Amino acid sequence: MRRRSRLGLAAGIALVFASARAEANPLDTFGFGSRGTAMGDAQAADASDFSANYYNPAGLVHAQRFEIAVGYFRAEHQLETNGRNNGVDPVAGLVGGLVLPGRVFGVPIAFGLGLHLPDDRLSRVRDLPQTQPRWELYDNRNQRLYLAANLAIAPWPWLEIGGGLSFMASTTGSLDITGEANLFNASQSQLRHQVDADLTAVRYPQLGARVWLGKRAALALVYRGQFALDLNLSARLYGDISHLTTAYYALKTASVDAFLPQQVVLGGSFLPIDRLKVDIDFTWVNWSAYVTPVANLDVTLAIPPPVGGWPAGISPPSVPAPAQVVPLKMSDRIVPHVGVEWLAYERGKFKGFVRAGYEYQKSPVAPQTGPTNYVDRDRHTAALGFGLRVDKPVAILSGDVRFDVHAQLSVLPDALTAKVDPADPVGDYVAGGLIWNLGATMLVGF
């Protein structure tokens, strides 16, 4: 009976969790919470606080008490091409979450919620011409809200499993504009619009498991599903052109935005000595499935000439030729992460930690020798952090308070992109740069 109930709860997890991750994921780049960021994001087998909502939802069930966390980070880009700063916007915002542990039928379970709330916006969509140089992985994909909710269960003391269903939205819709466009005084045009559109839900899973190999070692496996946001739109403009003629303009567009590749993480966490923890993760990222973020356009334009011809100074537009989308080729990558945590100070109710980490991602973007300019470079990321934990700091609190800070530096070494076509309008360029990430997190356990 007990086993059945455990299995039933485990199966139920897939139904109960509901997580909402908003579009592409800034946490893949900058980590979640100061502790995990400082340890090179090697947290799949280690995280047991709110950050487990991202690193491995199974870890939530290891929390000992109800915890609330809040923090802030800011990442500044100094990414350049040919020595000129490209002005990639910073990523900054609140991070936080909670873990609510409990028992059902005597089996430990936990509910968790994780949030990254950017300062300026929940998300941003930028669809640029494919020839325009942009840092494909940093320019816009990290300008996103992250919201995840998960459930976890420990059916046996050595096994923890958890997961969530994330959802996003694709768009389908139509736009209709009718009336009269006044070419001689645009502000007196008699136009109106009608919109009929849906943001439809897109769901994808996030699952994790952690196996304890005694008290000093654990292994973890995490799967994060991919999603792609389809955007299928049609627009129609039909109207009178300054009483000269009628115009019909129809636009159909289909594109994919904010593609997040699926990932599998294999991680380990070890305590070789009492005061030192070592974490190692390997993340497989299915970049080869990346969908080119450029829209397919189908344009129809019909403007018959007015009787007597067009007035002087006005020339009708010709039917525009659609742009040919050049596919973006990307390769799968395995990203290694390593992190260490040293208990440097322990006295009474105080504990102090020193943390460090490193990760390396080889650029998945194929050389941009043709007309497209999806700029990217290999990324070496080193991080350092400190933590302070105070048990029962005040009488009303039976748990603990933790303060963590981190500093993370990503180095993208300069490299040359050489164009095959000597007449390429953009030409050869050298690209590279730095990304700084500083932040702090406070966690309260009740």
Added chain:
Amino acid sequence: MLVAATTLVAGRAAASPEDLFGYGPRSIASGATGTATSSDFEAAYTNPALLSRIERPKLALGMLGANFDVHADGEGLPGRIESLPAHGIDIGVDLPIPLQGALAHRISGALAFYTPTDVVVRGRILYPETPQFPLLSDRAQCLAIRMGLGVDLGYGLRVGAGFGALAEIVGSVIVATDSTGRVGSRIDDQLVATYAPILGASWERPLAHGTLRVGAVFRGALAARFAVSIDATKLSSLNIPVFNIAGLAQYDPLQAGLEAGWENAHWKLAAGLTWKHWSDYPGPLEPTLPCPPDEPDCGSLQVTRVGFSDTVVPRLGVERSFGLPRGAALHARGGYFFEPTPVPSHLPSSQRYDIPTQALVDVPTRYFDADRHVLTAGLGVTLEKPLRMSIDAFAQLHVLQPRTVTLDAGASDGSASTGNLSGTILVTGVQLGVGF
């Protein structure tokens, strides 16, 4: 191209589904009351002060469905107006804050979500002459998020605060031809959070072997605008204006509620009023070509403003509990509320440009709505052993009070006409809650 992704996220004068039906199975089944009686995550919407009544953690998952059968009969009207059903999932989390000493059992929080199953947001802005009930079906088709915290101050006083959140869209789309003559686009759209506060308070005292409680709640207006400009001026040498595809995608009016409740182990009774400040609602649509501030009468086609009115919603709710073996209980619930329409019975005409005659013509503004009588009912079972859990089912029947509206320019000859409105809405749902 996200052009519209976002353009369209927008929508019609939609508001949150809570404003249509209430939130949570107990509140929905009890006439959408709860400002004086809620005791779990429902209070994140009904009255955050009552979140302080939460004693133990709980996670709840439920489903809600609503079918709309609304009619508009008369000249030029179709009879039944097609309205897509609404289906959604609601998730609630009770979060008692386990402090010690003087603050023990005094502070609790909650999260409350509602998300439609098939859409995140339905955005529809129809031409005003299209027969439509803009305040009904699409209002149930949007994601809703509420969070709150309640504090028991002692002496029978509780206070609480929280917020509701929506997303609004701002952005631009530029369509142009490049140097090779190919058409391309540049899009920069952003989703920005918009919040509205929810404040609540309650006072209680023992009365007649039970507890009398008076609750008050204030909810700020929750408005999510969308505004995407489409600039195709560089597509050709034609002097095409920049299109302002804009409007209010979601709108909950500012509202204040006052409710009195009495409860003991067997009965829970509630009666209250909610004032809704609909007169601040500007309507769903903005002009495609707004006039510049220094030229308010620039001559472009403008949107007709419908004068919406403030409303007062009376509510009644009752719950009878029956004890069952092993600490279990059965709860029967019922209620009623009356939702007056904020839409006037005389609708002014709008205008459109008629291409054959090359002139502006009047068209009727067919924004329909009617007073709603809402009967509610529900059943629930709570268990303590072997697992602390609850199962609650609920139903609402909304009956649109038959109404005749006058439509300027509604007749085929351009004169005024009348429309007869009627209909029903059936809402059903169930929720499972598990205590930790």
